[in-house]
Amino acid sequence: MRARLSKDAASLALGADKVAHALMQAAAKRGIALDLTRTGSRGLVWLEPLLELETHNGWQAFGPLTPADVDGVFDGRDALGDIEDHPWMKRQTRLVFARCGATDPSSPPEGGFAGLVRARELGPAAVLDEVIKSGLRGRGGAGFPAGIKWKGCADASAEQKYIVCNADEGDSGTFADRMLMEGDPFLLLEGMAIAGFATGATKGYVYIRSEYPHAIAAMQRAAALFRDMDIEIRIGAGSYVCGEETALLESLEGKRGQVRAKPPLPVHHGLFGKPTVINNVLTFASVPAIMEKGAAYYAGLGLGRSRGTMPVQLAGDVKHGGLFETAFGLTLGELVNDIGGGTRSGRPVRAVQVGGPLGAYFPPSLFDTPFDYEAFAARDGLLGHGGIVVFNDSVAMAQQARFAMEFCAIESCGKCTPCRIGSVRGQEVVDRILRGENVNANLALLRDLCDTMKAGSLCALGGFVPYPVLSALNHFGEDFGS
Numbered sequence: 198m199r200a201r202l203s204k205d206a207a208s209l210a211l212g213a214d215k216v217a218h219a220l221m222q223a224a225a226k227r228g229i230a231l232d233l234t235r236t237g238s239r240g241l242v243w244l245e246p247l248l249e250l251e252t253h254n255g256w257q258a259f260g261p262l263t264p265a266d267v268d269g270v271f272d273g274r275d276a277l278g279d280i281e282d283h284p285w286m287k288r289q290t291r292l293v294f295a296r297c298g299a300t301d302p303s304s305p306p307e308g309g310f311a312g313l314v315r316a317r318e319l320g321p322a323a324v325l326d327e328v329i330k331s332g333l334r335g336r337g338g339a340g341f342p343a344g345i346k347w348k349g350c351a352d353a354s355a356e357q358k359y360i361v362c363n364a365d366e367g368d369s370g371t372f373a374d375r376m377l378m379e380g381d382p383f384l385l386l387e388g389m390a391i392a393g394f395a396t397g398a399t400k401g402y403v404y405i406r407s408e409y410p411h412a413i414a415a416m417q418r419a420a421a422l423f424r425d426m427d428i429e430i431r432i433g434a435g436s437y438v439c440g441e442e443t444a445l446l447e448s449l450e451g452k453r454g455q456v457r458a459k460p461p462l463p464v465h466h467g468l469f470g471k472p473t474v475i476n477n478v479l480t481f482a483s484v485p486a487i488m489e490k491g492a493a494y495y496a497g498l499g500l501g502r503s504r505g506t507m508p509v510q511l512a513g514d515v516k517h518g519g520l521f522e523t524a525f526g527l528t529l530g531e532l533v534n535d536i537g538g539g540t541r542s543g544r545p546v547r548a549v550q551v552g553g554p555l556g557a558y559f560p561p562s563l564f565d566t567p568f569d570y571e572a573f574a575a576r577d578g579l580l581g582h583g584g585i586v587v588f589n590d591s592v593a594m595a596q597q598a599r600f601a602m603e604f605c606a607i608e609s610c611g612k613c614t615p616c617r618i619g620s621v622r623g624q625e626v627v628d629r630i631l632r633g634e635n636v637n638a639n640l641a642l643l644r645d646l647c648d649t650m651k652a653g654s655l656c657a658l659g660g661f662v663p664y665p666v667l668s669a670l671n672h673f674g675e676d677f678g679s
């Protein structure tokens with residue numbers, strides 16, 4: 198009898214190993230020879246540990262399971278049906294996460310690397326053309342067109358070029374990179390190999406945050422089996438700013454993770470001074486499907502200039518937390534209320550932060566905003582890496598604004614003054630407001646400081662802190678005593 202159970206870090210934290218152990222014991226007691234595959238997660242984290250069992254009624258899912266429940270699964274107790282038919286799965290367009298949760302991440306895909314095969318048939322110039330036409334934009338936060346970046350590197354002449362994958366995933370409420378690396382590491386390697394083929398880069402690096410031991414192990418195992426490109430797995434230096442691409446390159450070179458001034462751009466002067474493509478995990482992992490299904494298919498999904506799919510991550514006080522891959526264009530309200538099911542606590546939603554610690558807080562009155570880079574920017578927000586963190590009515594928004602400044606002060610690389618000093622002054626100003634001292638004058642000072650940080654910071658750490666601070670101030674002014 199075949200069975201699947203996730204060994205994703207979130208499932209393990211929820212007791213998946215204990216469930217696996219109890220399951221094998223229960224099967225043995227019943228004389229059932231169980232063929233258990235440990236997979237990645239399907240993304241329905243609220244149902245983890247989620248077991249899938251092949252029964253005479255087809256595949257049946259069970260979850261969330263505890264060791265005490267497992268015996269009942271053999272009698273079909275509390276079966277959820279085939280997980281592929283679950284409304285949460287049915288509403289998705291799973292391109293990047295198509296295999297995650299369904300296949301064994303420790304061996305190469307049974308069907309081979311279809312995207313890479315097609316890329317080799319097309320040739321480098323046509324691959325670049327396809328990626329440009331697909332409209333794929335970087336999924337790490339800035340949304341820069343991937344094909345244009347690749348072309349810049351392809352056009353640079355150098356004996357050595359590099360492909361670097363940014364798997365630092367520092368944004369709060371995000372876990373898609375981790376899930377993909379744990380659940381389908383070969384997809385990422387395939388995407389990097391296609392990038393190498395298109396640009397003439399022969400060596401790749403994946404820079405993974407140190408807090409992801411399971412992803413690191415999965416990627417190391419897969420890279421050792423991968424024959425189509427020499428790809429090394431490196432462990433991050435434990436700082437948020439090491440996710441910024443130039444600080445990441447410094448860190449990869451063995452130096453302190455400090456931001457480099459641009460230009461020169463990494464595509465011209467990147468790792469060890471060589472032309473380098475640096476992209477997020479999800480950017481590379483989107484490419485095999487583009488190759489396989491064609492640019493026109495991919496570009497046919499989405500809204501405006503946001504083409505294709507985005508693995509949206511729902512976290513915080515949300516009933517159905519997890520990963521939901523969908524074409525751009527659903528509204529924030531649909532994602533939080535329909536897909537996420539509202540809050541887990543049952544309290545009203547007061548705010549959602551989209552785009553990590555530097556993202557804006559949106560009140561429910563902005564829930565008609567479509568999930569699209571430009572639509573968010575038009576409302577002074579950002580999509581970032583696609584993380585949505587839901588807060589209920591107990592959140593204190595002035596404290597959240599203070600937290601943004603504090604986070605910036607702790608994580609600042611120290612290279613430029615608006616960020617290094619401004620973030621410390623920012624905390625002090627919010628503290629004065631919280632104590633009720635000269636509130637109006639200090640609010641004006643806070644806005645002025647945000648202007649300076651936005652205009653004068655060298656990178657988006659200092660430059661984007663105004664998003665959470667000003668959105669808190671503009672939408673939740675009552676929390677600041679104004």
Ligand SMILES: Cc1cc2nc3c(=O)[nH]c(=O)nc-3n(C[C@H](O)[C@H](O)[C@H](O)COP(=O)(O)O)c2cc1C
Nearest residue numbers: 335336337363365366367440441442476477480657
């Ligand atoms: C402070 C800071 C932290 C960042 N952290 C990450 C990160 O953890 N992962 C990531 O992919 N991009 C991160 N970025 C964005 C990268 O600098 C860069 O835009 C990205 O690696 C480019 O890949 P993409 O075009 O595929 O998104 C960060 C940027 C800043 C300013």
Ligand code: SF4
Nearest residue numbers: 610612613616656659
């Ligand atoms: S904004 Fe902050 S993190 Fe970025 S370069 Fe300046 S000091 Fe460093």
